[in-house]
Every structure is written in structure tokens, then in C-alpha cells.
Amino acid sequence: MEGMKLRVSPPEFRGRLHDPRTATLIGRWLGLAMLVCFGTGLVSHVMQHPPGWLANSLPSRPSWGYRFSQGLHVASGIAAIPLLLAKLWAVYPRLFVWPPLRSVRHGLERLSVAVLVAGAVFELATGLLNIVQWYPWPFSFVPVHFAVAWLVVGALVLHLAVKAPEIRAHWSRRSPGTLALPVEDGPDRRSLLAGVAAAVGAVTLTTIGQSVTPLKGLILFAPRDPDHGPQGLPVNRTAAAAGVGRVVDEAYRLVVAGPRPYALTLDELRALPQHEVELPIACVEGWSKSARWTGVRVRDLLERVGAPPDARVRVVSLQLRGGYRVSEMGHQHARDPLTLLALRLNGAELDPDHGYPARLIAPNRPGVLQTKWVGRLEVLS
Incomplete structure (x- = not known):
């Protein structure tokens, strides 16, 4: 064996992971990002447009409260972009199954997916353009963005309800449903998830410095430098x-x-x-x-x-x-x-x-x- 070198190759992602396990794992991260984005967006909307019964009771403390919630809102929305792309990649073959409707439950699933995908793409795209203050549409951004957010959350709740058995089966590594998945996909799945996590980390670290000023030196893609201006x-x-x-x-x-x-x-x-x-x-x-x-x-x-x-x-x-x-x-x-x-x-x-x-x-x-x-x-x- 003299002269031979041991070569260790990293796992290769071969693109076979359009399966429930992969979709569920990415969906957990995406769902968390969307819920954080929705919750902080709700705070922002109430602070800007409080209902009459609340208009005189909005708290003034903590003094940094809105800075934290709105920074988290934008950061979670940006983080959701690579997560949404990865989720769509994992499930896209199932978006074109035939026949399109096989039962009432299947019809509800397809309806929830249609509204969820369209709404999520709309929210993230318009939110991203709002960050750079470019409004190439004829409608008012704030009320439409707010209304569509409720549609997305409603579709998400419906989707979780109709997909609950499948999500439960693939939620963790020990779930019984994962036994039917090919064992050899494990390294590829870990490579994919590591890549998605790296993408989320990259877009977060290169934009969040516009609100978390100690990280402003890492800003590459954020449209605002917190030090730039009169x-x-x-x-x-x-x-x-x-x-x-x-x-x-x-x-x-x-x-x-x-x-x-x-x-x-x-x-x-x-x-x-x-x-x-x-x-x-x-x-x-x-x-x-x-x-x-x-x-x-x-x-x-x-x-x-x-x-x-x-x-x-x-x-x-x-x-x-x-x-x-x-x-x-x-x-x-x-x-x-x-x-x-x-x-x-x-x-x-x-x-x-x-x-x-x-x-x-x-x-x-x-x-x-x-x-x-x-x-x-x-x-x-």
C-alpha cells in the first residue's frame, strides 16, 4: 500500500431529494421564519396604524422596541428567501402531479399550496423592493402587503392541517415514516441542508448590519449604510x-x-x-x-x-x-x-x-x- 494516498471526497448532492423528509426539514425552518416575519410585521402595522381603541395606549418603552422588532421583521423576511427557494425545489415535482384533484383532501392541499406559494412569493418580492424603496406597481404597498400576509398565514394553517400526518411522519430522524426513504440519501440531504443554512447565514450577515450596527462592516447587499447621510x-x-x-x-x-x-x-x-x-x-x-x-x-x-x-x-x-x-x-x-x-x-x-x-x-x-x-x-x- 506504499505510495497510495487515502482520498476522502465530500458527499455529492445528486438532486434526488424531492421527498417528504427533505421538504419537512426545510419547511420547519421556513415556517419559523414566516411566523416571525408575520408577528413582527403585525407589530409594525399596529404601531403605524393603531385601531381606535388602541391609539392612545401604545407603549413608549422599551425605547428600542420598534428598532428590534422591525429589524427582526426584515431579517426574517430576507432569510426566508433562500428557504422558500429550497422548499420549492424540494416539492416542485409534486406540484405537477396528474390528475390534479384526487379527493377533497387533495383538493384542499392543492388550494393551500397555490395560495401559500403565490402569497409567499408576493410578500417576499414586494417586501424586498420596499427595502430599496422601489414601487413598480399601481397599488399602495402597506395595506396590500398587510392583507396578503393574512392570506399567507391562513393558507399555511390550512396546509399544516391537511399535511399533518405526513409532516408528523417525517418530523424527526426517529419518525417511522423516514424508514421508507433510501438510506443512501442521508449524506446528500445533509449536504443540501448545510448549503441552505449557509445561504441563510450569508444573506443575513451581509444585510443585518443596517440595523445591528456592530455588524455594519459586513454589509454587502443592504441598501442602507447606517453611517451614510447628513x-x-x-x-x-x-x-x-x-x-x-x-x-x-x-x-x-x-x-x-x-x-x-x-x-x-x-x-x-x-x-x-x-x-x-x-x-x-x-x-x-x-x-x-x-x-x-x-x-x-x-x-x-x-x-x-x-x-x-x-x-x-x-x-x-x-x-x-x-x-x-x-x-x-x-x-x-x-x-x-x-x-x-x-x-x-x-x-x-x-x-x-x-x-x-x-x-x-x-x-x-x-x-x-x-x-x-x-x-x-x-x-x-
Whole structure:
């Protein structure tokens, strides 16, 4: 045997794994990613569009809550993309079986698969395009994305119900149903699952740095660098895009409407007690970054106007174009000592793209509701 070398070859994936065991294993990961994405998306929707009975009760703490949930929402959605592709590869031969309907149960299975596949592809594709702020469709993204998410979850529940016996048979290595599968497929299956896991890890690590800033050095594919933008903070809508030119200091007035209405010039706002807080801007597209904000506490402005302790507040921007010109805050956000009408960012006067002369910054609040170029506060009964 002298001179002979022992050669150990890695397992070769030969493409035979279109079987229930492989589909079930990948489906477990995909189902978890989809449920996390749905749950965090539900949190985001409620924070942006709370139902009337909840509008005045949204919590302002933890201050990083929305940053965490929305970052997890985008990360789980991106991770679901390679999982969905792998799942479709594992089951695609069964999508074209003939006859298409063999029984009522088979019909329900095919219906659940059709809605689940179409809905999941739609959600992931539109969500990915939303991250880069490209909207090549005629409908409003938020309500349609939200509605289709419920269809996907409903289809997933139906699919799990009709496929429960098969899923149970192939859930674990010790399941009786796995005995019928070819033993020689084991190495190939492990290679496939390792490849899928590597793909999920790769897309996660190269994008999550836009919200988990310690990992920002790994960003390759995320559309936002958390350090890129005026004053070291990204912006989604510039002053020019919002139709706000450079505000003339002498002409600016902050109007506070309530039981004892008043107006303040910019110099009067600057003369009020100033407070500094560290809070993140957490955008619905998934990027976020903490910054130091200095300004007047909103609760001080509300006390001066005579607002009731449980009053909601409407915040009106000077912007002329674009959505979210007006936002509302429940009393927990309005009265939180971290909620400011900010005049400075990281020690410097606000850049126009960050809302000069004054913008809202509040804890645990979506970035689209951190209204910039604030011109009016209204106390709502």
C-alpha cells in the first residue's frame, strides 16, 4: 500500500431529494421564519396604524422596541428567501402531479399550496423592493402587503392541517415514516441542508448590519449604510423631496393648539429648557441607528398649553409632498420624558434633511412617524 494516498471526497448532492423528509426539514425552518416575519410585521402595522381603541395606549418603552422588532421583521423576511427557494425545489415535482384533484383532501392541499406559494412569493418580492424603496406597481404597498400576509398565514394553517400526518411522519430522524426513504440519501440531504443554512447565514450577515450596527462592516447587499447621510444618519425623504425649502428662522412659528393655545418663535424654542436623549431612528425598511438628540420635551409644551394628562397629540409637518405629513401620538409617547421636539442632532443644528428647524423624536416609534419640519402640535380630546 506504499505510495497510495487515502482520498476522502465530500458527499455529492445528486438532486434526488424531492421527498417528504427533505421538504419537512426545510419547511420547519421556513415556517419559523414566516411566523416571525408575520408577528413582527403585525407589530409594525399596529404601531403605524393603531385601531381606535388602541391609539392612545401604545407603549413608549422599551425605547428600542420598534428598532428590534422591525429589524427582526426584515431579517426574517430576507432569510426566508433562500428557504422558500429550497422548499420549492424540494416539492416542485409534486406540484405537477396528474390528475390534479384526487379527493377533497387533495383538493384542499392543492388550494393551500397555490395560495401559500403565490402569497409567499408576493410578500417576499414586494417586501424586498420596499427595502430599496422601489414601487413598480399601481397599488399602495402597506395595506396590500398587510392583507396578503393574512392570506399567507391562513393558507399555511390550512396546509399544516391537511399535511399533518405526513409532516408528523417525517418530523424527526426517529419518525417511522423516514424508514421508507433510501438510506443512501442521508449524506446528500445533509449536504443540501448545510448549503441552505449557509445561504441563510450569508444573506443575513451581509444585510443585518443596517440595523445591528456592530455588524455594519459586513454589509454587502443592504441598501442602507447606517453611517451614510447628513450628520452621520441616513434619510429617506429629503427636504427637497418633501417640498420644504430652507426655513427662514425669523418667519418660523411653532403653533401649539389646545386649551390655552400659543405660538413660539425659533429663538423662543431655543430659550426653553433643553434636554438631550439618545434614541434610535428605526425605519420600516429595516435600517436603524441611535443618535443624540437635543430639544424641548413635548410634555413641557403640553403642560404649558393646558393639555389633559391622557390627551393624544397630532403633529403636523411643514412638508408639502409625500405621505405621513401628519402623525398622532398617544399619551404615553407624548408624556414620556424621552420624547422631544428636537432642535439639534449629535451636538449640531439639524440639517434640513433631518427636519430643520424642529422635528419629533420619540422612543419605540416607527421612523415614518418621527415627523420632520414640525410646524404645529394639536391637543386632541
